[in-house]
Amino acid sequence: MAANETTNALAELVRDNEKEILPEWLELQKRAGSLQTGRITEAELSQQSAEFLHLLRSGLAQGGGEVASSAYAPAREFLSNLSRSRALQGFSPTETATFVFSLKQPLFNSLNRDRRLAPAELARATWAFSILLDELGLLTFESFQKSREEVILRQQREITELSTPVVKLWDGILALPVIGTLDSERTQVVMENLLQHVVDDSAEIAIIDITGVPTVDTLTAQHLLKTVSAARLMGADCIISGIRPQIAQTIVHLGVELNVISKATLADAFAVALRRTNRAVTKVKSANGEDAKAKVASAEKGE
Amino acid sequence: MPTTRTDRLDIRSSDDVVKVRQQTRTMAVEAGLSLVDQTKIITAASELARNTLDYGGGGEICLEVIHDGSRRGLRLTFEDRGPGIADLAQAMRDGFTTGSGLGLGLGGAKRLSNEFSIESKLGIGTKVTIARWKA
Numbered sequence: 001m002a003a004n005e006t007t008n009a010l011a012e013l014v015r016d017n018e019k020e021i022l023p024e025w026l027e028l029q030k031r032a033g034s035l036q037t038g039r040i041t042e043a044e045l046s047q048q049s050a051e052f053l054h055l056l057r058s059g060l061a062q063g064g065g066e067v068a069s070s071a072y073a074p075a076r077e078f079l080s081n082l083s084r085s086r087a088l089q090g091f092s093p094t095e096t097a098t099f100v101f102s103l104k105q106p107l108f109n110s111l112n113r114d115r116r117l118a119p120a121e122l123a124r125a126t127w128a129f130s131i132l133l134d135e136l137g138l139l140t141f142e143s144f145q146k147s148r149e150e151v152i153l154r155q156q157r158e159i160t161e162l163s164t165p166v167v168k169l170w171d172g173i174l175a176l177p178v179i180g181t182l183d184s185e186r187t188q189v190v191m192e193n194l195l196q197h198v199v200d201d202s203a204e205i206a207i208i209d210i211t212g213v214p215t216v217d218t219l220t221a222q223h224l225l226k227t228v229s230a231a232r233l234m235g236a237d238c239i240i241s242g243i244r245p246q247i248a249q250t251i252v253h254l255g256v257e258l259n260v261i262s263k264a265t266l267a268d269a270f271a272v273a274l275r276r277t278n279r280a281v282t283k284v285k286s287a288n289g290e291d292a293k294a295k296v297a298s299a300e301k302g303e
Numbered sequence: 304m305p306t307t308r309t310d311r312l313d314i315r316s317s318d319d320v321v322k323v324r325q326q327t328r329t330m331a332v333e334a335g336l337s338l339v340d341q342t343k344i345i346t347a348a349s350e351l352a353r354n355t356l357d358y359g360g361g362g363e364i365c366l367e368v369i370h371d372g373s374r375r376g377l378r379l380t381f382e383d384r385g386p387g388i389a390d391l392a393q394a395m396r397d398g399f400t401t402g403s404g405l406g407l408g409l410g411g412a413k414r415l416s417n418e419f420s421i422e423s424k425l426g427i428g429t430k431v432t433i434a435r436w437k438a
């Protein structure tokens with residue numbers, strides 16, 4: 001019996017035994033816990049199973065020997081979509097691959113029940129089914145993996161954008177609190193983002209706060225310096241704040257000269273920015289008059 | 304010198320440089336280094352790991368928590384099979400770079416460490432070892 005005949009026989013077998021195969025398969029999937037997490041309903045699962053069985057049968061009927069052949073293109077696509085949606089729904093890779101692998105037993109059972117096959121044909125057919133399902137199972141793994149990687153990449157991009165917000169502290173004064181490592185990809189985003197805001201707000205002063213940067217090495221320092229010079233070209237002076245004592249020491253040992261005004265805290269940097277833009281913060285006289293606060297306020301006014 | 308823990312990591316991508324920094328931090332804490340000393344050796348590790356990646360074409364780092372009598376510390380060894388460095392004195396000089404850096408990595412790593420040694424053979428590779436002791 002040639003490969004083509006084998007697959008034809010298998011197609012017939014699936015068609016004739018669908019009534020037994022489908023419930024048996026569903027039962028096995030349920031037993032493997034496919035519904036336990038509640039991420040898909042029983043109706044969905046049985047609809048997916050029926051559809052896949054149908055696609056598998058039509059692939060077999062077209063004489064598909066190899067999973068890569070065009071006969072299985074619809075079945076492959078169906079599995080990719082299934083794996084993808086399961087990856088997004090938070091299924092584990094094993095749970096996802098169980099969909100295909102648990103079909104083996106019902107198919108073998110129906111082969112064994114089929115009295116038309118001679119022992120040699122039975123062996124060949126079993127082997128053919130086995131290979132086919134293994135390959136389809138691996139395909140689900142691959143699509144699953146790919147979808148997960150896409151999710152991770154997307155999240156990375158989101159984090160990159162999320163973690164570099166530019167905030168306006170006052171007219172003409174911007175702050176950029178940097179959190180995390182300034183690796184090359186992120187620095188690009190940080191820099192462009194800051195420069196865009198400098199232009200949009202006609203900012204005079206941009207405060208780059210690095211309290212949340214764990215390590216400042218020569219690369220990070222270089223990125224900071226580039227950002228500072230670019231901002232200067234757009235007409236804004238930079239102040240770097242949040243250099244913690246241990247980071248300050250390290251920068252000195254590295255030999256990096258940050259030729260920028262730097263302040264210990266964002267608050268200090270803001271005070272400098274206000275002074276430079278000819279503004280001051282003063283305390284307001286409280287409602288009930290002559291208390292200590294009022295004295296401080298007037299003292300500040302006087303200086 | 305007795306070591307209480309040894310760890311190895313590949314340095315093949317910039318993600319690996321991040322991992323080197325993280326592992327250096329973990330083991331610096333284990334060696335009992337102060338916050339300032341931790342920051343110093345993490346920064347040195349970051350420099351040397353990036354050199355290994357950018358100029359050495361990748362390589363590996365060996366991290367060891369070491370004991371010498373009652374002293375504890377962390378030793379890091381970076382090794383690559385890259386092109387090697389022709390003139391070590393020149394490479395160590397502040398401001399010298401064949402890339403687009405500041406040229407401060409090697410000199411900086413030396414100043415941030417208590418011990419520093421570098422060996423390099425043209426066409427064979429480069430090996431840099433640093434150590435930081437608990438103050």
Ligand SMILES: Nc1ncnc2c1ncn2[C@@H]1O[C@H](COP(=O)(O)OP(=O)(O)OP(=O)(O)O)[C@@H](O)[C@H]1O
Pocket residue numbers: 218219350354355358359383385386387388394395399400401402403404405406407408409410429
């Ligand atoms: N592992 C290595 N293999 C080959 N060449 C190296 C290696 N490490 C450093 N070098 C050479 O030594 C030079 C100086 O290195 P150093 O780390 O001091 O500066 P940089 O990497 O060029 O810039 P920076 O570290 O400041 O960003 C490098 O430009 C490079 O030519």
Ligand SMILES: [Mg+2]
Pocket residue numbers: 350353354404407408409
């Ligand atoms: Mg360097």
